[in-house]
Amino acid sequence: MPVNVQEKIPMGVSSCLLGNKVRYDGGHKHDRYVTETLGHFFDFVPICPEVECGLPIPREAMRLIGDPDDPRLVTNKTGIDHTDKMKSWAAKRLVELEKDNLCGFIFKNRSPSSGMERVKVYDDNKIPQNIGEGIFARAFKKHFPLIPTEEEGRLHDVLLRENFIESVFVYKRWRETLAEGTPGSLVQFHTQHKLMLLAHCEKCFRELGKLVADAGKLDTQEIFEKYQQGLMEAMKIKPTFKSHVNVLQHMMGFFKKVLSADEKKELIEVIETYRNHFVPLIVPITLINHYARKYNETYLLNQYYLKPHPTELKLRNHA
Numbered sequence: 001m002p003v004n005v006q007e008k009i010p011m012g013v014s015s016c017l018l019g020n021k022v023r024y025d026g027g028h029k030h031d032r033y034v035t036e037t038l039g040h041f042f043d044f045v046p047i048c049p050e051v052e053c054g055l056p057i058p059r060e061a062m063r064l065i066g067d068p069d070d071p072r073l074v075t076n077k078t079g080i081d082h083t084d085k086m087k088s089w090a091a092k093r094l095v096e097l098e099k100d101n102l103c104g105f106i107f108k109n110r111s112p113s114s115g116m117e118r119v120k121v122y123d124d125n126k127i128p129q130n131i132g133e134g135i136f137a138r139a140f141k142k143h144f145p146l147i148p149t150e151e152e153g154r155l156h157d158v159l160l161r162e163n164f165i166e167s168v169f170v171y172k173r174w175r176e177t178l179a180e181g182t183p184g185s186l187v188q189f190h191t192q193h194k195l196m197l198l199a200h201c202e203k204c205f206r207e208l209g210k211l212v213a214d215a216g217k218l219d220t221q222e223i224f225e226k227y228q229q230g231l232m233e234a235m236k237i238k239p240t241f242k243s244h245v246n247v248l249q250h251m252m253g254f255f256k257k258v259l260s261a262d263e264k265k266e267l268i269e270v271i272e273t274y275r276n277h278f279v280p281l282i283v284p285i286t287l288i289n290h291y292a293r294k295y296n297e298t299y300l301l302n303q304y305y306l307k308p309h310p311t312e313l314k315l316r317n318h319a
C-alpha cells in the first residue's frame with residue numbers, strides 16, 4: 001500500500017555531509033537538509049573514501065589529473081599518487097556494502113573522491129575541465145548501477161530532489177518485490193506503479209507493461225532483470241508539468257460516473273491551475289486522494305503515484 005515508512009531506509013552518504021570532521025583541512029561540510037530533514041526517514045551509512053583508505057586528517061588536498069575516463073588521484077603540491085590505494089580500498093568496501101542494502105547514495109559534490117559528476121580533471125597543461133567523476137563515486141556507480149545516486153548540491157533543486165527521493169522509495173519497494181521473486185509479486189509491483197511510470201516515461205511504461213504481461217511465460221529471473229533495468233531507467237527521466245497533467249486527467253476518468261457536476265468542475269479547475277503553474281502538484285493530488293477515498297476507488301488508492309514518499313518531506317509543494 002502507498003507509503004508507510006516504519007523503518008528507516010538505508011542510504012549511503014559522504015561522511016563530511018553529516019558534519020563529521022573528515023575533510024582534508026580537518027573540517028566538515030554539514031548539510032542540514034540531509035541530517036535534519038532526510039535524517040528522519042533514512043538510516044545513513046557514512047563513508048569517507050579518503051579517510052577509510054588510510055589517509056590522515058588533516059591531509060594534503062588532492063585532485064584528478066590525466067585521462068577523464070580513468071584519471072589519477074594525486075596530491076596538489078607534492079604530487080603523491082593515491083589512485084591505487086583508493087581503488088583497492090574501494091573494491092573491498094563495495095563488496096562489504098552489499099550487505100547494507102543501500103537504497104540510495106548522496107555524494108559530496110566536486111570532490112576528486114566522492115564527486116558524482118562535473119569534477120575537475122586537470123590535463124597535461126594543468127588546465128581543469130569539469131568533466132570527471134570522483135574515484136569512489138565512479139566505482140560505486142559501476143558496482144551498484146541500479147541504486148539511485150545524487151549529489152548534495154543538486155538536492156537543493158526541488159525537481160531533482162523529488163526525483164531522487166522518489167527513486168529511492170521505488171528502489172526500496174523493488175528490492176522487497178525482488179526478495180519475493182514471484183511473477184505475482186512483479187505484477188502487483190507494476191500495477192501499483194503504473195501511474196508513476198506513466199508520469200516519468202510513457203514509452204517505458206508501455207514496454208514494462210509488455211514485459212509483465214509475459215511474466216508467467218518466460219524465465220522469471222530474466223524478466224526481473226529486464227524489468228529492474230527498465231524501471232530504474234524510467235525513474236531517471238523526470239516527470240514534466242505536461243506528463244503530470246496527463247496522469248491527473250487519466251485519474252479523473254475513474255470518477256466520471258460518480259462525481260457531481262460541481263465536484264467535476266472543481267477538479268478540472270484545480271488541474272488547470274496546476275497546468276498554469278499557479279499551484280503545486282500536491283493540490284490536485286490532495287483533491288484526487290480525497291475523491292479516491294470518498295468513492296472508494298481502490299485502483300487509485302493503491303497507486304504509489306498518489307503518495308510516493310512521506311508528506312512530511314514536502315516534495316510536491318513547489319509550483
Ligand code: SF4
Nearest residue numbers: 015016048108111114
Ligand atoms: S568529500 Fe568524500 S573524501 Fe572528501 S571529506 Fe567528504 S566524504 Fe571524505
